[in-house]
């Protein structure tokens with residue numbers, strides 16, 4: 697997990713994914729399958745990507761009652777991805793249930809997928825946290841609170857922005873995984889992301905893995921963009 701660069705495969709279907717991956721034949725990738733692609737293609741897209749030897753983050757951000765999350769995680773464990781996630785806002789009981797489900801769905805002798813919790817989405821601003829979510833302590837404290845709940849529930853780490861990751865490692869240890877989207881090389885468009893940072897800034901925070909979507913998938917030359925971001929991040933595929 698350490699120093700990984702995860703490419704968000706936010707595409708509407710398999711054909712676009714396979715077209716995108718063509719120039720990456722020489723690269724072993726860590727890819728993220730999110731709701732759009734998974735809902736379009738179902739579990740077969742995971743099998744396809746595994747056949748190509750890519751590591752997989754299945755990003756379905758489960759957020760439901762504990763029983764539903766537990767049984768869904770049991771099912772997802774069978775897909776043998778490397779990383780899955782839930783929303784910390786679902787609460788500690790839900791997070792513990794997610795882990796129980798994953799453990800019970802993992803074949804004996806196999807390693808269960810890492811499970812991390814989304815704290816505050818990187819598209820969320822300080823203003824939204826205070827005005828819409830009515831969390832008076834503010835964004836950073838809310839992220840730290842969710843990280844604490846996730847760790848106490850036995851999860852392996854969190855999704856947060858690069859701006860909170862250093863503090864999370866200070867408080868919760870360097871082994872607690874931080875995965876940070878919202879990565880934008882200097883002068884890239886921020887689009888809907890609010891808490892953004894460059895790959896270089898991310899490297900200095902001791903972050904475990906960065907997630908990059910559009911700056912690679914929508915680049916004129918995706919492979920070139922991937923390699924440039926990777927060298928700025930100094931990620932080493934493991």
Ligand SMILES: O=C(O)c1cc(=O)[nH]c(=O)n1[C@@H]1O[C@H](COP(=O)(O)O)[C@@H](O)[C@H]1O
Nearest residue numbers: 704730755816817818855877907908909910
């Ligand atoms: O869990 C995630 O992956 C996630 C959490 C978060 O807080 N923010 C966030 O952007 N993501 C995902 O990370 C990816 C970021 O994509 P880009 O903004 O295109 O780089 C998208 O697939 C999002 O769904």
